[in-house]
Amino acid sequence: MGYEDKTITCVECGAEFVFSAEEQALFASKGYQNDPKRCVPCRQARKARRDDSEGFGYRPVRQMYPVVCAQCGKETQVPFEPRQGRPVYCSDCYNAMRTSQ
Template identity: 50%
Template sequence: MEYTDRVLKCVDCGEEFVFTAGEQLFFHGKQFQNDPKRCKPCKSKRSNGAAARVRSETRTSCSQCGSETTVPFRPTQGRPVLCRSCFQTVRV
């Protein structure tokens, strides 16, 4: 099977990039079913964690001491939420 260079569009930045014949041969050898979706710069940014999702902080009050604190999750009703210091005491 002969491969020729193809131009694809990156899903992250929208720029066009070349999917070379050598890369296509590699993909075929590894039995990959899908073409690459990202250009090399976007792929390296993604693997380095630059595109990591930002966690939202929720402001709430500690169930044990009552002080106001932030937590990296949305509290579930009926379950206690602890500030850092109370969490450390319960954890130990």
């Protein structure tokens, strides 16, 4: 199939860019059915933003709260805000309590 250069307007910046016959053949060989909507600089910027966002499975950093273990007195941090009057344990004491039950 013969391809001819096409001039396309970028949807992001509005600049015109050439979608060359070689690029069209490459897109066809990869199975792409649509012409690009963005010029090369806008495509690269979009990819960089996507790579920076950590993508799927990204979790924000959890806030940790400093506490003193109710059993051994060791200072530690927990991922929840402790309630007044409820004991909080370090991971060692908590795991020891769980296995003894």
